Amino acid sequence: MSMATNRTGARRGATTWRHHKCLLRHRNTATWIKCAIGPRRVLWVSGHGSYAVISWCGDRNDVTVVLHTSLTEALAAVKQIDRGACGRLCTGWHEVVEVVL
Numbered sequence: 001m002s003m004a005t006n007r008t009g010a011r012r013g014a015t016t017w018r019h020h021k022c023l024l025r026h027r028n029t030a031t032w033i034k035c036a037i038g039p040r041r042v043l044w045v046s047g048h049g050s051y052a053v054i055s056w057c058g059d060r061n062d063v064t065v066v067l068h069t070s071l072t073e074a075l076a077a078v079k080q081i082d083r084g085a086c087g088r089l090c091t092g093w094h095e096v097v098e099v100v101l
């Protein structure tokens with residue numbers, strides 16, 4: 001299964017991620033999401049909470065993640081980076097994911 005969905009960024013709301021191909025039990029959202037993102041390099045994960053704003057369009061193909069405690073916060077944050085606060089190579093490919101551990 002591919003994670004490469006919702007490239008347009010047109011749909012807003014959270015995708016829910018419950019599983020990824022892994023038998024480990026991750027203790028926190030940050031490690032969970034790093035593992036779930038898999039082969040792409042996760043440059044950093046910041047913040048805390050179970051709502052992740054993922055920028056797939058960072059420099060050198062790096063993925064960055066900011067965690068938020070509520071969906072409202074995550075959606076507000078993604079709106080901001082949609083306006084170009086993500087990086088110079090930004091293609092607007094940002095996603096909000098609710099992580100269910």
Ligand SMILES: [Zn+2]
Nearest residue numbers: 022024035036
């Ligand atoms: Zn894992």
Ligand SMILES: [Zn+2]
Nearest residue numbers: 057086090092
């Ligand atoms: Zn971006």
